[in-house]
Amino acid sequence: MATLTRPSTELNRRDLSAPWRHIDWVLVASVLLVSVMGVTMVFSATRGAEGPADTSYLKRQAVFMVIGVGILALSTLTDYRRLRDLALPAYIALSLLLLAVVSPLGTSSKGAQAWFAIGNFQLQPSEFAKIGLIVALAALLEHWHGDVDLRRVGIASAVAGLPMALILLQPDLGTMLVFVAITVAMFLMGGVKGRHLLLLTLVGVIGVVGVLNSNVLKEYQKDRLTVFLDPESDKGGSAYNVNQSIITIQQGGLTGDGLFQGRQTQLRFVPEQQTDFIFTVVGEELGFLGAATFLGLYGLIVWRVWRAANLARDTFGQLLCVGVLAMLAFQLFESVGMTMGIMPATGIPLPFMSYGGSSTITSFVAIAVVLNVHMRRFR
Amino acid sequence: MDSESPRLRLSILGVIVFSLFVALFARLYFLQVMSSEEGELEATANRVRVxxxxxxxxxxxxxxxxxxxxxxxxxxxxxxxxxxxxxxxxxxxxxxxxxxxxxxxxxxxxxxxxxxxxxxxxxxxxxxxxxxxxxxxxxxxxxxxxxxxxxxxxxxxxxxxxxxxxxxxxxxxxxxxxxxxxxxxxxxxxxxxxxxxxxxxxxxxxxxxxxxxxxxxxxxxxxxxxxxxxxxxxxxxxxxxxxxxxxxxxxDLQLTVDLDIQRNAEAQLADQIERLRGTFTPDGKRARAPAGAVTVVDPANGHVLAMASYPTYDPDEFVNGISAERYEQYVGGDAADNPLTNRVIGGLYPPGSTFKLFTAEAAVEKGLITGSTGYNDGGTYTLQGCNGPACTRQNAQRAVHGYVDLAQSLTVSSDVYYYWLGDRFWHDRDQYGDGIQEIARRYGLGAPSGIDLPGELGGLVPDPALKQQRHDANPVAFPEGTWYAGDNVNLAIGQGDVLVTPLQLANAYAAFANGGTLYQPQVVWRILQPKGDPDDPADVVRTNEPVVVRQFDIPSGARDPIERGLAGVVEPPEGTAKNAFEGFDTTEWSIVSKTGTAENSGGKADNAWFVAYAPADDPSYSVAVVLEEAGFGGSSAAPVVRRIFEPLAGEETTDASTSAVVGGND
Incomplete structure (x- = not known):
């Protein structure tokens, strides 16, 4: 790059608004660092304690990461404002996919019908639908220019509610909660009045109580959600994961057991440690110093996303960034908080860390959107 | 909408997100820095098994x-x-x-x-x-x-x-x-x-x-x-x-038991019992001969050289766990026949005439008689100052031995002589106290010998105080609390309440044989290293040295006539076991022994005893044998000892079948 750019320095100095000059390298670097860390952690969680290391997860996660970086690079070539035109078709397409996945076309795993099996890979449309919702709400709210009356709140809520309802049918409560977080943050940012937000919250609380008392969720899922309130209650059953997870993080101590040396991790005491519980691997093997560094890098990412929202030249860009901010911050807080027993155990992936193609690529797409908003803030 | 509003709203979002991070950091710090040891412990318990x-x-x-x-x-x-x-x-x-x-x-x-x-x-x-x-x-x-x-x-x-x-x-x-x-x-x-x-x-x-x-x-x-x-x-x-x-x-353990002696003792015991079973004793009772025991002790150190109890059991059946049914066969039914009981230490029997050694020694030591005091055995003895048919006691088999001195009284096993001694002990109790009991206890009767085996019983040497005590504690089982002259004469001939184990008798005779040292019998000689070589002193971890329970003097005035009398038991013309030892050369290897025929209640055949040590000049083996409900000591029990002694004395082995029930009495 350096050799290419040098001859044209003169030209560029004059054109200060050239988008590539405003790429947020801090964000790019933090995302890459966290992703590389994620691939390493996935490997540690799946290599197996005995015999030759199992590298299949490592390879696949590395491929997902490369695809993500590719999308990141390609997306800089086009203007994010074009997303406005894509918003409606994308929203419709993703909603249809969410509908299809709960039909016999989808496959289920671990109690939720959330995937399409395509060859060796499993596609999880609810992950991509997050971006779809962010774009759709951004387009809608921008269109109203901050003038959102109750009727419009109703429309926007319906737009957000449709995918949520479909996801709840899978049922995947964790992902649905991500949608809630995205919606709330974007409503707040998009000018929905405080009293309307309160009303929505009320409706939401009633909804949650209704769901817990209905048969939409299986009994074990309800247990998982409430057990964090009292992890000692049921060590062998629902609380097992949470207890093992806490022990694992605890015993990492200040400096950790060392990479690939996690005593609990390598013996697989924590279920789903390469996906939803990936933070336990960080905590055990890298200790407080490593885990805090990881959280610090994550804080850097979230700060840069927030900053991009702050600097955005238009409401659409700002709303996009806020949507991504809410998505990343909530997923981090839920996924990490769950492993430490301060959030209910509802599995959602830790962006850039957890094993999984749909989640990893979605996270990269989200960052790509933010980068785009940031670099085009002068044009 | 004013221009500040989005900025404000974005700040609110920022604050919310920031506090989420603070919460995560705080929790992480708490878990990994403040309470990590706890997790460490739990994780180890999780992971490690022994x-x-x-x-x-x-x-x-x-x-x-x-x-x-x-x-x-x-x-x-x-x-x-x-x-x-x-x-x-x-x-x-x-x-x-x-x-x-x-x-x-x-x-x-x-x-x-x-x-x-x-x-x-x-x-x-x-x-x-x-x-x-x-x-x-x-x-x-x-x-x-x-x-x-x-x-x-x-x-x-x-x-x-x-x-x-x-x-x-x-x-x-x-x-x-x-x-x-x-x-x-x-x-x-x-x-x-x-x-x-x-x-x-x-x-x-x-x-x-x-x-x-x-x-x-x-x-x-x-x-x-x-x-x-x-x-x-x-x-x-x-x-x-x-x-x-x-x-x-x-x-490894090295026992004091000598397999050669053990094998012979077990074989002779079993042979004799099986031969006697169903025969009739000289007094016309049917010998049930359900069980018996024999033990050989070394008088020089208390080593148990052989210890056999009949019936026995097969230890191999217990190796992989014995079935409940089979175990029930062993312990159920007639408990008296329980093959798992080691009768040498766990069988209690009245000693009968084998007890006379202790009565005789007590009488001499207490000054009741001298070693040469004689008494006219007219076949019966009437208690002093006593009237009525119950006051007169008879010799076994109504024998009349005539004038017998102390030695002869043992050789022929005169009961009258010992009725007389027992009566006099009681009559002059102020002077002699419980002299018989004192001597019997000195020889280890009435208390466990302390052998290194579980399940040893202590037996009983009764005295007036004990009798009263037992009555007071349980008047139903022991209706009589007063000690009479009859109790004393019973004790003098080893009947009544006195109970001994075969090991106690063998050990007591061993103490008499060695001149007054009562050893604590032992079956384990040495402890060797795993797979140890008994011939290599370096492999010996520990040796169980002989333990002396007590040492006492046996005045020669008592010892000599008693030993002489007991040496005559296997000899003609009068010895009670002379027939059993007929042909046994006792000039080189003299045998000091006593027969015993202890009455059983309920018309059962008597228990047959024979206790012996040999050779008299250098006592190396002290043997006691008891055969339950098997007849007379001289005829039923003595042959077992003879055949145990034969190989030890270098005697030719006699054909056991011909000498099964040889004549003899007491």
Missing amino acids: VQTEAPRGRILDAEGRVIVDNRTSLVVTVDPHELEDYDEDATDELLLRLAQELTRSGMPTKLASLERRLDDPQYSPLQPIPVAVDVPEELEVILAERAEDFPGVSVRRESVRAYPEGQLAAHVFGYVGRISPEEYEARMGGPGAEDDDPKPYQPDSSIGKTGVEYQYESELRGMPGEKVIEIDSGGKPVRVIEERPPVPGN
């Missing part, structure tokens, strides 16, 4: 170093419950059914249900393969190995179990081993007060000595279990071995 392997027990050798109790390898079929986890119930059932069929085919009839029960038995650790069949033939091991894919989780393990190269020989001495009972396990391993840090920890299915030397010397015989500290994964599957300590076999 698995023990039993060590072979020490061997048991005889005094000459010959192996009596050894170990052999037993092939044990085990099923690893972990491997079965991957199978559903039907597949598991099929596997177990196949296994049951294969076991049955190899000669070990097995039902599916019993295998299932075994796998569910909570006494087995789910971390280790569970034994389902023991002592399977080698062929089965081959079959299971060849068809390994049909038998996932099934394997054959080699286990060290007890082997008895000499069969049942000396079974009562070494005892048997069995699976540790929940109570024994609790006592050793669990709860407060238990030997918490038992250096040789037990598993709930460990073997443990139940009786005999196996019990008494458990801590020596038991090997140090091997220990494997293994790391397990979340599924409980072993991952790797963190630490391994191989098992160390237990120490």
Whole structure:
């Protein structure tokens, strides 16, 4: 790059608004660092304690990461404002996919019908639908220019509610909660009045109580959600994961057991440690110093996303960034908080860390959107 | 909408997100910095298991170093419950059914249900393969190995179990081993007060000595279990071995028992009992002869050279756990015939005339008589100052011995002479006190000898105080609390309430033989290192030195006439055992002995006793034999001792069948 750019320095100095000059390298670097860390952690969680290391997860996660970086690079070539035109078709397409996945076309795993099996890979449309919702709400709210009356709140809520309802049918409560977080943050940012937000919250609380008392969720899922309130209650059953997870993080101590040396991790005491519980691997093997560094890098990412929202030249860009901010911050807080027993155990992936193609690529797409908003803030 | 609003709203979002981060950091700090030790402990408990392997027990050798109790390898079929986890119930059932069929085919009839029960038995650790069949033939091991894919989780393990190269020989001495009972396990391993840090920890299915030397010397015989500290994964599957300590076999024991003497003693005891069974005694009673016991003690140090109890049992039946039915056969039914009882230490009998030694010595020592005092034995004795038919006592078989001195009174076993002594002891009790009891107790009667075996009984030497005490404690069982002259004359001839074990008698006669040293009998001579060589002093861990219980003087004025009298017992013309020892050359190897014929109640045949030591000038063997309900001591019991002495004296072995019931009395 350096050799290419040098001859044209003169030209560029004059054109200060050239988008590539405003790429947020801090964000790019933090995302890459966290992703590389994620691939390493996935490997540690799946290599197996005995015999030759199992590298299949490592390879696949590395491929997902490369695809993500590719999308990141390609997306800089086009203007994010074009997303406005894509918003409606994308929203419709993703909603249809969410509908299809709960039909016999989808496959289920671990109690939720959330995937399409395509060859060796499993596609999880609810992950991509997050971006779809962010774009759709951004387009809608921008269109109203901050003038959102109750009727419009109703429309926007319906737009957000449709995918949520479909996801709840899978049922995947964790992902649905991500949608809630995205919606709330974007409503707040998009000018929905405080009293309307309160009303929505009320409706939401009633909804949650209704769901817990209905048969939409299986009994074990309800247990998982409430057990964090009292992890000692049921060590062998629902609380097992949470207890093992806490022990694992605890015993990492200040400096950790060392990479690939996690005593609990390598013996697989924590279920789903390469996906939803990936933070336990960080905590055990890298200790407080490593885990805090990881959280610090994550804080850097979230700060840069927030900053991009702050600097955005238009409401659409700002709303996009806020949507991504809410998505990343909530997923981090839920996924990490769950492993430490301060959030209910509802599995959602830790962006850039957890094993999984749909989640990893979605996270990269989200960052790509933010980068785009940031670099085009002068044009 | 004013321009500040989005900025404000964005700030609110920022603050919310920031506080989420603060919460995560705080929680992380708490877990990893402030309470990480707690997690460390829990994680270790999660992950590490200790698995023990039993060590072979020490061997048991005889005094000459010959192996009596050894170990052999037993092939044990085990099923690893972990491997079965991957199978559903039907597949598991099929596997177990196949296994049951294969076991049955190899000669070990097995039902599916019993295998299932075994796998569910909570006494087995789910971390280790569970034994389902023991002592399977080698062929089965081959079959299971060849068809390994049909038998996932099934394997054959080699286990060290007890082997008895000499069969049942000396079974009562070494005892048997069995699976540790929940109570024994609790006592050793669990709860407060238990030997918490038992250096040789037990598993709930460990073997443990139940009786005999196996019990008494458990801590020596038991090997140090091997220990494997293994790391397990979340599924409980072993991952790797963190630490391994191989098992160390237990120490060997060398007994004082001489197998040659033991073998002969057991054979003669059994032969004689089986021969006597069903015959008629000279007084016309039917000899049931259900049981008997014999022991040989070395008067020089208290070493038990032989110890045999009849009927006996097969220790091999206990090796892999005895069935409840079989055990019931051993202990149930007529408890008196219980083959598991070692009658040498656990059988209590009135000593009969063998007790006269103690009465005689008491009389001389207390000054009642001298060694040459005579008395006219007219066949009956009437208690002093007593009127009525019950006041007159008779000799056994209404014999009339005429004038007998002390020595003769023993040789011919005059009861009248001892009625007289007993009566006088009582009559002049202010002067002599409980003289007979005092001497009897000095010789170790009435108290356990202290032999290194479990289950020893102490017997009873009654006296007036004791009689009163027993009556006061339990007036129903002991309606009479007062001691009469009759009690004293009964005691003088070894009848009444006096009870002894064969070992006590043999040991008491040994003390008389060696001139007044009462040893604590012992069956274990030395403790050797595992697989130790008894001829190599370096392999000797410890020697059980002889323990002197007490030492006392036997005035020659008492000792000489008593010994002379007892030496005459096997001699013509008057000895009560002269017929049994007919042809035995006692000039080189003189025998000091006493017959005893102790009455049983209820019309049963008498218990036959014979106690002897030899050779008189250098006492090397002190023997006591008792045959329950078998007739007279001289005719029924003495032949057993003769045939035990024959090889020891270098005598030719007589044909036992011809001299089975030889004439003789008392």
